[in-house]
Amino acid sequence: MHFDMAFGVLAAGHSHPLLAEALQRRVANGTCYTFPVEDSILLAEELKRRFGADLVRFSNSGTEATMDAIRVARGFTGREKILKFEGGYHGHHDDVLISIQPPRESMGRPDAPDSVPATAGMPASRLAETIVAPFNEPEILGGILDDHRGEIAGIIVEPVQFNIGVVPPKPGFLERVRELATAHGAVLIFDEVKTGVVLAYGGATEYFGVQPDIACLAKSIGGGVPIGAFAGRGEVMSVIERIPDREAPGVGVEHSTIPGGATRVAHLGTFNGNPLSMAAGVVTLTRILTRDAYPQLNAMAERLTAGCQAAIDEFGLPGYAINVGPKGCVMFTPARVTNYRDFIGLDGELWSAAFFYLANRGILLPPGPDDQWTVSVQHTNEEIDRHVATFREFAQELAG
Ligand SMILES: Cc1ncc(COP(=O)(O)O)c(C=O)c1O
Structure with missing residues (x-):
């Protein structure tokens, strides 16, 4: 996916x-x-x-x-x-x-x-x-x-x-x-x-x-x-x-x-x-991408962000999930990033671990922490839920 x-x-x-x-x-x-x-x-x-x-x-x-x-x-x-x-x-x-x-x-x-x-x-x-x-x-x-x-x-x-x-x-x-x-x-x-x-x-x-x-x-x-x-x-x-x-x-x-x-x-x-x-x-x-496409795109993006955030909270990962409209990611740093100088504090190793964990289970994210996922009109709620479930497994394994 x-x-x-x-x-x-x-x-x-x-x-x-x-x-x-x-x-x-x-x-x-x-x-x-x-x-x-x-x-x-x-x-x-x-x-x-x-x-x-x-x-x-x-x-x-x-x-x-x-x-x-x-x-x-x-x-x-x-x-x-x-x-x-x-x-x-x-x-x-x-x-x-x-x-x-x-x-x-x-x-x-x-x-x-x-x-x-x-x-x-x-x-x-x-x-x-x-x-x-x-x-x-x-x-x-x-x-x-x-x-x-x-x-x-x-x-x-x-x-x-x-x-x-x-x-x-x-x-x-x-x-x-x-x-x-x-x-x-x-x-x-x-x-x-x-x-x-x-x-x-x-x-x-x-x-x-x-x-x-x-x-x-x-x-x-x-x-x-x-x-x-x-x-x-x-x-x-x-x-x-x-x-x-x-x-x-x-x-x-x-x-x-x-x-x-x-x-x-x-x-x-x-x-x-x-x-x-x-x-x-x-x-x-x-x-x-007509006007009526956007509510569903936003709803799927919110679902993905909320699911990842719940896993972060459950297992105490240092990071937060964020989206603006249909685009989002997990930022692997506890404090909110407001500009580039905050961004360089991101935990690159944790990002890599998440990327490969998900990729090896069929979920392809952007190949760098500087990019983000985009939800498309062809994604489905089932795919969003599988993404969330895989991210939760990652968080759980990491927490040991
Ligand atoms: C915000 C922004 N502006 C400009 C560009 C350059 O676009 P292109 O790769 O089509 O030349 C990109 C590409 O990623 C971008 O993200």
């Missing part, structure tokens, strides 16, 4: 029959045109509805979506720096492959985290352009933004930090990030690659009731095929067509004067909006 669901791609489950049928039909009718197809419009309209967006662009992965959204933010504001949160993963381009899981000795002060490369081959100039803040610390965030007043093009945040287990925002945190982004003239980018169409019909944007300027999407919106998208406010997104004239009346934000005379932000890609991904997206969102 699969609970990793391909790093959260498969909220629709594996090879959903409706998806398989739609893809077979599409394959027989052309797989690539590099012109928009009808499904591009249908999918864009669906994403606009769900995320309260005016305009949508398609790409092929979450990495491309966040990379393009950041370029749009830079083009819109004429600024170069971006701000990300420590422990946040936003794909594998240089702007964001920074301070993902930095080693203790190089991560810097808690109130002024260093920008630590997560890869070799990172130009120093990139490190200087990505400012890092701790998640869930609005006061510190405010101070860091003050230190970089007028420099930050965009703030990128995963509304729930789903790449260090499950770390929800404290009440009011996302609202404060929204206020601060507006006050500092920075574009607020929600990385909804994992949360979008999974936490709720309208993703984290709907779940938390906070509206970003751009939402980045990928993974589950395509039901299991490669896809990416970013959806946002018209004024911001339209820099892909034209950078507004900063002298024009009614333009309130300080817009860029692009060196070299570029008049728009490039958004490119041969396979952007390709017919296969578009067909997959339309059937996934209009026939599988």
Whole structure:
């Protein structure tokens, strides 16, 4: 039984029959045109509805979506720096492959985290352009933004930090990030690659009731095929067509004067909006992950969390079970994790023991403590109960 669901791609489950049928039909009718197809419009309209967006662009992965959204933010504001949160993963381009899981000795002060490369081959100039803040610390965030007043093009945040287990925002945190982004003239980018169409019909944007300027999407919106998208406010997104004239009346934000005379932000890609991904997206969102799918997804996730928590309590395991919507995990540390620095206190040996115990009994969880299970529309309560029973056996054996 699969609970990793391909790093959260498969909220629709594996090879959903409706998806398989739609893809077979599409394959027989052309797989690539590099012109928009009808499904591009249908999918864009669906994403606009769900995320309260005016305009949508398609790409092929979450990495491309966040990379393009950041370029749009830079083009819109004429600024170069971006701000990300420590422990946040936003794909594998240089702007964001920074301070993902930095080693203790190089991560810097808690109130002024260093920008630590997560890869070799990172130009120093990139490190200087990505400012890092701790998640869930609005006061510190405010101070860091003050230190970089007028420099930050965009703030990128995963509304729930789903790449260090499950770390929800404290009440009011996302609202404060929204206020601060507006006050500092920075574009607020929600990385909804994992949360979008999974936490709720309208993703984290709907779940938390906070509206970003751009939402980045990928993974589950395509039901299991490669896809990416970013959806946002018209004024911001339209820099892909034209950078507004900063002298024009009614333009309130300080817009860029692009060196070299570029008049728009490039958004490119041969396979952007390709017919296969578009067909997959339309059937996934209009026939599988429909609004009425979410109550059952949430109920199964709550059942799994409650079952694991009961086993933890019964056998005194140092940890807690947590879910936000259909995504959750057991965090093997007694105290609640609120940011990356708490997360590194997790008991890795205990996590490994649980992973292999369950895997050897037919329950496949994500292959690292930084990821989490995703409940899909194809899971059943019986499968949830078997997962819980196996976890309970693990806890019992451990307690001896
Ligand atoms: C929050 C988040 N953003 C972006 C990405 C990058 O997406 P992709 O692997 O499709 O490039 C991921 C991938 O795991 C992710 O979890």
